[in-house]
Amino acid sequence: MKSLLISLIEKYHPFNIRYFKSLVVLAITSLSGIVLVLGWMSSKNVREVVTEDFNQQQLLLARHAASQIENSIEVLKRELLLLSLSPSIQYSEAPSLMNRMNITFSSIKHEGTLGIGFIENETQKFYHVRDKHKCPLANLYHGDIDYLKWARLEENKGNILLTDVTPVLSLSDDQSQILIMKMISPVWQISVDASHPVATNKFAGALIFVVDAGYLIKKITKEIRSGKTGYAWVIDENGMFLYHQETSFISKNAFEARIGKQPTISFDRINEIQQEKMLKGKEGASWYVSGWHRGLEGEIKKLIAYTPIKLNDNTKDRIWSIAVVAPISEVEGAIYSIYVQHNTLQALVIFVILSGGLFINFIILSWSNTLEKEVTKKTADLKKSEQKYKSLVENAEDIIFSIDYNGNFLSINKYGARFFDKTEEDIVGHNLSEILSWPSAETFLLVIQKVFETKESQQITHLVIIGERQCWFSTNLRRLFDEKGNIYAVLGISRDITERRKIEEHSYYTEKLASMGTLAAGVAHEINNPLGVILGFTDLLLEKAPPDSQEYDLLKTIERQGLNAKRVVENLLNFARHKEHKEEFVDINKNIETVLAVMNNTLLINKISVKKQLEKNLPTVKADSAELQQVFFNIINNAIHAMQRGGVLTIKTMSFNNDTVEISFADTGHGIKKEHRNRIFDPLFTTKEVGKGTGLGLSVSYGIATKHRGAITFETKTKEESEETGTTFIIAFPTAYSEQVETK
Amino acid sequence: MAKILIVDDEPDMLKLLSMILREKTSYETTTTNNPLEAIELMKQGGFDLVISDLKMPGLDGLEIIDAVRKIDEDIPVIIITAFASLESASEAIKKGGFDFITKPFRREQILFTIDKALKWLKLQKENKALKEQIKKSEG
Numbered sequence: 047m048k049s050l051l052i053s054l055i056e057k058y059h060p061f062n063i064r065y066f067k068s069l070v071v072l073a074i075t076s077l078s079g080i081v082l083v084l085g086w087m088s089s090k091n092v093r094e095v096v097t098e099d100f101n102q103q104q105l106l107l108a109r110h111a112a113s114q115i116e117n118s119i120e121v122l123k124r125e126l127l128l129l130s131l132s133p134s135i136q137y138s139e140a141p142s143l144m145n146r147m148n149i150t151f152s153s154i155k156h157e158g159t160l161g162i163g164f165i166e167n168e169t170q171k172f173y174h175v176r177d178k179h180k181c182p183l184a185n186l187y188h189g190d191i192d193y194l195k196w197a198r199l200e201e202n203k204g205n206i207l208l209t210d211v212t213p214v215l216s217l218s219d220d221q222s223q224i225l226i227m228k229m230i231s232p233v234w235q236i237s238v239d240a241s242h243p244v245a246t247n248k249f250a251g252a253l254i255f256v257v258d259a260g261y262l263i264k265k266i267t268k269e270i271r272s273g274k275t276g277y278a279w280v281i282d283e284n285g286m287f288l289y290h291q292e293t294s295f296i297s298k299n300a301f302e303a304r305i306g307k308q309p310t311i312s313f314d315r316i317n318e319i320q321q322e323k324m325l326k327g328k329e330g331a332s333w334y335v336s337g338w339h340r341g342l343e344g345e346i347k348k349l350i351a352y353t354p355i356k357l358n359d360n361t362k363d364r365i366w367s368i369a370v371v372a373p374i375s376e377v378e379g380a381i382y383s384i385y386v387q388h389n390t391l392q393a394l395v396i397f398v399i400l401s402g403g404l405f406i407n408f409i410i411l412s413w414s415n416t417l418e419k420e421v422t423k424k425t426a427d428l429k430k431s432e433q434k435y436k437s438l439v440e441n442a443e444d445i446i447f448s449i450d451y452n453g454n455f456l457s458i459n460k461y462g463a464r465f466f467d468k469t470e471e472d473i474v475g476h477n478l479s480e481i482l483s484w485p486s487a488e489t490f491l492l493v494i495q496k497v498f499e500t501k502e503s504q505q506i507t508h509l510v511i512i513g514e515r516q517c518w519f520s521t522n523l524r525r526l527f528d529e530k531g532n533i534y535a536v537l538g539i540s541r542d543i544t545e546r547r548k549i550e551e552h553s554y555y556t557e558k559l560a561s562m563g564t565l566a567a568g569v570a571h572e573i574n575n576p577l578g579v580i581l582g583f584t585d586l587l588l589e590k591a592p593p594d595s596q597e598y599d600l601l602k603t604i605e606r607q608g609l610n611a612k613r614v615v616e617n618l619l620n621f622a623r624h625k626e627h628k629e630e631f632v633d634i635n636k637n638i639e640t641v642l643a644v645m646n647n648t649l650l651i652n653k654i655s656v657k658k659q660l661e662k663n664l665p666t667v668k669a670d671s672a673e674l675q676q677v678f679f680n681i682i683n684n685a686i687h688a689m690q691r692g693g694v695l696t697i698k699t700m701s702f703n704n705d706t707v708e709i710s711f712a713d714t715g716h717g718i719k720k721e722h723r724n725r726i727f728d729p730l731f732t733t734k735e736v737g738k739g740t741g742l743g744l745s746v747s748y749g750i751a752t753k754h755r756g757a758i759t760f761e762t763k764t765k766e767e768s769e770e771t772g773t774t775f776i777i778a779f780p781t782a783y784s785e786q787v788e789t790k
Numbered sequence: 791m792a793k794i795l796i797v798d799d800e801p802d803m804l805k806l807l808s809m810i811l812r813e814k815t816s817y818e819t820t821t822t823n824n825p826l827e828a829i830e831l832m833k834q835g836g837f838d839l840v841i842s843d844l845k846m847p848g849l850d851g852l853e854i855i856d857a858v859r860k861i862d863e864d865i866p867v868i869i870i871t872a873f874a875s876l877e878s879a880s881e882a883i884k885k886g887g888f889d890f891i892t893k894p895f896r897r898e899q900i901l902f903t904i905d906k907a908l909k910w911l912k913l914q915k916e917n918k919a920l921k922e923q924i925k926k927s928e929g
Binding site for chain 1: 806810
C-alpha cells in the first residue's frame with residue numbers, strides 16, 4: 047500500500063516535468079475558461095442591466111406620454127362639463143347658446159377637438175360648431191340620437207361617455223383618414239341665469255365633443271424619442287393602432303397590420319405582449335422581434351416598454367396602451383463601449399494568463415532543456431566513469447567478484463573468469479563449490495558468510511585448489527549494500543600471490559643463506575685452527591715415517607681427510623666471505639669461454655661434448671666477473687656430475703628487449719629427483735657422494751645471482767617423467783643498460 | 791742466528807710452528823700464547839722476526855704489528871690467520887705487516903715466507919749500514 051502510494055507520488059509528483067507541463071496547460075486553459083465565462087456572464091449582466099435601464103427610461107417616456115394623453119382627455123372632459131353647466135346650453139338660449147359653444151370650441155380646438163354639438167331633447171334640434179375642413183359632423187346622425195337616450199337616463203347624470211375611436215374620412219381636400227372619438231355629456235337644466243332664476247331640473251339634451259383622437263395622441267407621441275431612433279405607438283382597447291410611426295398602420299388592427307407588412311416574420315411575441323399585457327392594461331417592459339425600424343428592414347430585435355392610458359369612462363373600461371420601442375442596437379451602442387472595455391480587460395487578463403503560462407512553459411522548457419543537457423552530460427559522465435570503472439575492473443590484474451550468502455557468484459571480471467579457465471557465463475550463477483575444489487571452497491565460504499554475519503570486512507590469505515592447480519590468494523572481502531542499505535552480496539578482490547609467496551620463500555632462503563654465511567665464517571675460523579694444527583703435524587710426521595710403512599698410509603689418510611675438511615671450509619668461507627665485490631661491465635660470453643677453457647680437461651675426461659649457442663653482441667651486464675665465473679663453474683660442475691656416462695651440455699645465451707640476458711645450461715643427465723627439487727638451493731644440500739660435494743655450489747650461485755639482481759631457475763626431467771632426461775639451469779641478469787634506465 | 795718470536799693463543803699451533811722451525815731451520819724460536827707477554831718480550835729486544843696469529847683474545851695481530859713497529863720498525867711481522875678474509879689481510883699489510891699466511895698452511899709456505907722476511911731484514915740492515923757509511927764518508 048505504502049509502496050503503491052510512493053510509486054504514484056513518484057509518477058505524478060509536480061517535478062515530473064511531463065505532468066507539470068500538462069498541469070500548467072490545464073491551469074491556463076481553465077483560467078482562460080473561467081475568465082471567458084466570467085466575462086460572458088458579466089457581459090450578459092451588463093447587457094441585462096443596460097437593457098433594463100434603457101427599458102426603464104422607455105417606460106418613463108411611456109408613462110409621461112400616457113399621463114399627458116390622460117391629461118388632455120381630462121382637460122376636454124372638464125371643458126365638456128363646464129359647457130354643460132352653461133345656462134345658455136341648458137335652456138337653449140339662442141343666440142347665446144352658439145356663442146357659448148364657439149367660445150369653448152375656440153379654446154379647445156387646438157386640443158384636437160373638431161367640433162362641438164348639442165342635441166336639444168324636446169326638439170331634437172342639433173346645434174353645433176365645428177372645424178369645417180375636417181369635422182364630418184354636419185348633421186345629426188342616427189347614432190347621436192342614441193347618445194340622447196343614454197344622456198336622458200337619470201343615473202348618467204354628471205357622467206361623460208367616451209365612444210370607441212372610429213376612423214372616418216376627413217372633409218379636407220386630401221380626404222385623409224382621421225380617428226374620431228366622441229365625448230358625450232348629459233345636459234340638465236340645473237343652472238340659473240337672469241331669464242331662468244329657478245332651475246327647472248329638466249333634462250335638456252346631450253352635449254357632444256368630436257375629438258380627433260389621432261391628432262391628440264400624435265401631438266404628444268410623435269415627439270417621443272427613445273434613444274436615437276426609438277418611437278412610440280398607441281393602441282386602443284380593441285387593438286387598433288391609434289398612433290404609429292408607420293402612418294399606414296394607424297386605424298389598422300395591430301395584430302394584423304404587422305403581418306400584413308412582413309408576412310415572413312413571426313410576430314408572436316409582440317402579439318402576446320399586446321394580448322396579454324397591453325390590452326389588459328398592464329405596465330411592463332420586454333422585447334420582441336420586428337421586421338423593420340424606421341427605414342430599416344429585416345429581423346430586428348426591439349425593446350419595448352408599455353403602459354396603459356386610462357381614460358376614466360363611467361360606462362366601461364376604456365384603456366388604451368402606449369408602447370415605446372427601440373431597436374436593441376440603441377442599447378448596443380452603450381453596451382458596445384462597455385464591451386470594448388470589458389473585452390479589452392478580458393483580453394488583457396487572458397493575455398497575462400497566456401503569457402504567464404508561456405513564460406512558465408518557457409522556464410520549464412529551458413529548465414528541462416538544461417536538465418536534459420545536464421542529465422545527458424551526467425549520463426555521459428556516468429557512462430564514462432562506468433566504463434572507466436568497468437575497464438578498471440575488467441582489466442584489473444585481480445579477480446574481482448561478488449557473491450551471495452550461499453556462495454553463488456553474482457558477477458566476476460574477465461580476468462577472474464580467465465583465471466579459472468572459464469567464461470563469465472560459466473561462473474555467474476554458479477556456486478563456489480563448482481569452481482573450487484574441496485576443501486578450499488568450503489573454507490572460503492565460511493569466511494564469506496562470516497562477513498555477512500559479523501558485518502566486518504575480511505582480509506585473508508588462503509589456499510585455493512582449482513582442479514589440480516594450487517594457488518595462494520590474498521582476498522579482501524567487504525559487504526555490498528542495496529539502495530535500502532541491506533547487504534545483498536559480498537565483494538571480493540582476490541590476488542593470486544602464489545608467485546609472490548615463492549619470491550618470499552626465496553628471500554627467506556636468501557636470508558637463511560646470509561645467516562648461514564655468518565655462521566659459516568665463524569665455523570670456518572674455528573675449524574681452520576685445529577685443521578691447521580692437524581695438517582701441520584701430519585705433514586711433519588709424514589716426513590718421518592717410511593713411505594712404505596702402514597703409519598705412512600694412515601698419516602696420508604689423515605692428511606687427505608684433513609684436506610677434504612679444508613676444502614669444505616674454504617667453500618664455506620667463499621660462501622660467507624665478504625669478499626670485495628667489484629662490478630664492472632661484463633661480457634657474459636667471454637666469461638663462459640673462460641670457465642669452459644678451465645674445465646676443458648674435465649669435460650673431455652667425462653666424455654661431455656659442449657654445444658655453444660652464444661648470441662653475438664650480447665648486451666653487457668654489470669657484474670663481478672669472478673663471481674659470475676664461480677656460478678658458471680658450479681653449474682657446469684653439477685652438469686658434469688649429472689652426466690656420469692657422458693652427454694651433451696648445451697650452453698645458450700640470449701637477450702630480451704635489451705634488458706635481460708639469459709644464460710641456459712642444458713645437460714642430458716639424469717635430472718633432479720622430485721623430492722630434491724625443493725631443496726637444491728639449500729646450503730649444504732648435496733646428492734654427491736660424501737667428500738665430492740659440499741652442498742654449497744648452488745646456494746652460493748643463488749646468492750651471487752641474487753646479489754646481481756638476477757635469478758636462477760631450472761627445469762628438469764627424470765626418466766620417470768620423460769624419455770629425454772636432463773636439467774636446464776637458466777640464469778637471468780638485467781643488462782647494464784636496463785639498470786641505467788632504472789636508476790635514471 | 792736469527793731469533794723468531796711466535797705469538798698464538800693456541801698452544802698446539804705454537805708447538806707445531808716451533809717444531810717445524812726447529813726441525814727445518816736453525817733459527818731460535820720463542821713462543822708465547824699471551825699477546826701482552828709478547829710485547830714485553832719484544833721490548834727486551836733481540837728478535838729478528840715476529841709471527842703472530844691475527845685473532846687473539848686481549849690483543850690482536852694488528853695491534854701486535856703496531857706495537858712491534860713502535861719498538862723497531864724494521865722487524866718484519868708475519869700474520870697467520872684462520873679467518874682468511876681479504877679485508878683483514880690487506881689491513882695487516884697496510885699497517886706494516888710483512889706478509890700473511892692462511893691456516894691451514896703448508897710447511898713450505900711458512901718456511902718460504904720466513905726466509906723471505908729474514909732476507910728482507912738483512913737487506914734492510916745492510917741498506918741502513920751502507921747509508922750510514924755514505925753519510926759518514928760524506929760527513
